[in-house]
Amino acid sequence: MTVKKDENIFKGVVHNMDALKEKILNEGKVLSDKILKVDSFLNHQIEPSFALQLGQEIVYRFREENINKILTVEASGIAVAFTAGLELNVPVVFAKKNRASTSDFNVLKSSIYSFTKRESIDIYVNKNYLHKEDNILLIDDFLAHGEALKGLVNIIRQSQANLVGAGIVIEKVFQQGGRALRDEGVRIESLAPVASLAGGKVIFCT
Amino acid sequence: MTVKKDENIFKGVVHNMDALKEKILNEGKVLSDKILKVDSFLNHQIEPSFALQLGQEIVYRFREENINKILTVEASGIAVAFTAGLELNVPVVFAKKNRASTSDFNVLKSSIYSFTKRESIDIYVNKNYLHKEDNILLIDDFLAHGEALKGLVNIIRQSQANLVGAGIVIEKVFQQGGRALRDEGVRIESLAPVASLAGGKVIFCT
Numbered sequence: 001m002t003v004k005k006d007e008n009i010f011k012g013v014v015h016n017m018d019a020l021k022e023k024i025l026n027e028g029k030v031l032s033d034k035i036l037k038v039d040s041f042l043n044h045q046i047e048p049s050f051a052l053q054l055g056q057e058i059v060y061r062f063r064e065e066n067i068n069k070i071l072t073v074e075a076s077g078i079a080v081a082f083t084a085g086l087e088l089n090v091p092v093v094f095a096k097k098n099r100a101s102t103s104d105f106n107v108l109k110s111s112i113y114s115f116t117k118r119e120s121i122d123i124y125v126n127k128n129y130l131h132k133e134d135n136i137l138l139i140d141d142f143l144a145h146g147e148a149l150k151g152l153v154n155i156i157r158q159s160q161a162n163l164v165g166a167g168i169v170i171e172k173v174f175q176q177g178g179r180a181l182r183d184e185g186v187r188i189e190s191l192a193p194v195a196s197l198a199g200g201k202v203i204f205c206t
Numbered sequence: 207m208t209v210k211k212d213e214n215i216f217k218g219v220v221h222n223m224d225a226l227k228e229k230i231l232n233e234g235k236v237l238s239d240k241i242l243k244v245d246s247f248l249n250h251q252i253e254p255s256f257a258l259q260l261g262q263e264i265v266y267r268f269r270e271e272n273i274n275k276i277l278t279v280e281a282s283g284i285a286v287a288f289t290a291g292l293e294l295n296v297p298v299v300f301a302k303k304n305r306a307s308t309s310d311f312n313v314l315k316s317s318i319y320s321f322t323k324r325e326s327i328d329i330y331v332n333k334n335y336l337h338k339e340d341n342i343l344l345i346d347d348f349l350a351h352g353e354a355l356k357g358l359v360n361i362i363r364q365s366q367a368n369l370v371g372a373g374i375v376i377e378k379v380f381q382q383g384g385r386a387l388r389d390e391g392v393r394i395e396s397l398a399p400v401a402s403l404a405g406g407k408v409i410f411c412t
Contacts, residue, residue, distance in 0.1 A: 045299045045335045048292035074281035075300065082285050086254035093251045094281065129251045 015057055017191045021204055023050075024170065024192055030200045034144075034175070042141055042169065043076045054191060055083025058139060058167030061189045065164040067137045069093060071130070071156065073123055073148050080169055081139040093130065095123040095152060108158045110151035115144070123151045125159075132160035143168040143190065146177020153186060170194060173205055221263055223397045227410055229256075230376065230398055236406045240350075240381070248347055248375065249282045260397060261289025264345060264373030267395045271370040273343045275299060277336070277362065279329050279354050286375055287345040299336065301329040301358060314364045316357035321350070329357045331365075338366035349374040349396065352383020359392060376400060379411055 027040040041047045058080070059067075067088055072081035073095040085092035098121060109124035130136075138152050149166055156163045165187030171178050173193050182188055193205040233246040247253045264286070265273075273294055278287035279301040291298035304327060315330035336342075344358050355372055362369045371393030377384050379399050388394055399411040 039332060040334070044302065044332055045297050046288065046291065047297050048288055049295055051288070052292065075284060075302075076280075078281060078284045079288050079298070082252060082254055082257070082288055085252065086258065089255055091251050091253050092285075096250065096281075126245060126250055128246070 015060075017057065019050075020054065020169070020192050024194075025202055028202060030197050030202060033196075033198050034172070036170070036172070036194065036197055036202065038170065042079075046079045048079075051079050052083045052086075054169055055080050055085075055139075056087050057191060058137075058189060059084050059087045062137055062164055062167065065137070066135050067164055069130075069134045069136050069161075070139055071095065071125070071136050071152055072139045073097065073152060076142075077140040080141060080167075084137065084139055084167065091129075093125060095125045095155065098122045098124060108155045110154040110158075112147040112151035114147065123148070123155070125155050127159070130156070130159035130161055134159070134161035135164055136161050137164045138166035139168075140166070141169045143171040143178050143188070144175040146175075146181055149177065149181060153181065153184075165189065167191075172197070221266075223263065225256075226260065226375070226398050230400075231408055234408060236403050236408060239402075239404050240378070242376070242378070242400065242403055242408065244376065248285075252285045254285075257285050258289045258292075260375055261286050261291075261345075262293050263397060264343075264395060265290050265293045268343055268370055268373065271343070272341050273370055275336075275340045275342050275367075276345055277301065277331070277342050277358055278345045279303065279358060282348075283346040286347060286373075290343065290345055290373065297335075299331060301331045301361065304328045304330060314361045316360040316364075318353040318357040320353065329354070329361070331361050333365070336362070336365035336367055340365070340367035341370055342367050343370045344372040345374075346372070347375045349377040349384050349394070350381040352381075352387055355383065355387060355394075359387065359390075371395065373397075378403070 029037040068090050070081050070085045070092040078094055081092050106127050107124040109122050111120050111122055113120050136156055168190040171190035171193045173195055178188050195205045196203040235243040274296050276287050276291045276298040284300055287298050312333050313330040315328050317326050317328055319326050342362055349355055374396040377396035377399045379401055384394050401411045402409040
């Protein structure tokens with residue numbers, strides 16, 4: 001990913017995301033065979049110009065789709081989703097999280113299980129912001145077991161909107177959430193697919 | 207706010223934010239004398255090019271400060287904070303929220319009371335991302351009772367960093383959180399200061 005902020009990524013081909021992978025190797029913290037933290041540039045601190053490149057690359061990979069809306073879930077997906085929305089000049093909707101099950105009839109909701117927090121929560125989107133005419137790209141920072149993404153896909157199905165696919169920054173391929181969704185026909189583009197974190201070492205898929 | 211996306215807001219003067227105020231009047235929902243929802247463009251759905259103008263205006267108002275970092279709190283402050291970070295090319299840190307009090311010694315934390323959710327939560331920032339040499343601008347979408355902002359100010363004080371001030375999109379001036387912080391010497395710039403929501407009507411400060 002040698003494209004600078006002011007160059008037009010649309011001129012290029014799909015990029016190898018070497019800069020992202022290097023950043024993960026240099027700044028990421030492998031806390032266990034399952035947990036990778038990238039707080040320095042994605043999940044706690046964000047470098048805007050770098051995040052912009054990630055959003056641009058995701059948009060580039062879906063360039064043939066007529067996307068009119070981006071959907072993500074709060075909180076750490078928002079920044080990259082925002083950059084994609086900025087690039088396409090389309091609105092970005094972020095699903096909200098709620099511990100208590102909502103009884104609001106004006107929302108589309110899905111229950112998801114958080115392996116990190118070991119609890120089920122509801123994610124929901126107000127019906128006003130998803131329509132059956134929409135052509136939606138999902139974006140999230142991480143894909144692991146796929147709970148959040150499955151919840152978002154479920155909400156899109158309820159809305160009868162068209163799902164173009166999902167753009168993910170880091171996919172922990174070994175946790176197989178992506179596999180289940182791909183088996184259902186969801187197109188997923190991951191900028192940095194991680195094959196393994198075993199032994200404290202990040203191994204990317206080739 | 208007649209500045210278009212591709213013009214340079216730095217050429218202008220402080221803008222009156224008429225477009226923001228119109229959007230609040232047209233799309234905002236006054237749910238009570240105290241509650242204003244702006245889900246259509248800020249708190250649930252975001253219009254990226256519009257949010258970018260808000261971030262640019264905040265940055266413009268603090269243009270004489272040598273800001274090297276933006277601090278906000280998840281989740282709905284992230285988008286506007288991100289645009290400001292993009293404009294200044296500086297990192298954006300978002301404080302995280304936690305219901306359970308954390309005992310992690312590597313974080314700076316502050317307990318805040320949410321009037322909306324009627325509970326106290328911890329917000330925290332990892333010490334790695336705030337340093338005493340930092341010159342920090344706080345950004346948030348709303349300022350009401352000021353609990354979140356006071357918590358962020360408290361965290362900055364713990365870090366010994368310099369606080370340049372706070373940029374807020376919508377300030378509910380009648381709830382007086384801003385007054386308390388200004389009395390302590392914190393510079394606050396609000397793009398849309400709301401004097402009253404009484405009777406279901408949004409009245410801006412003149």
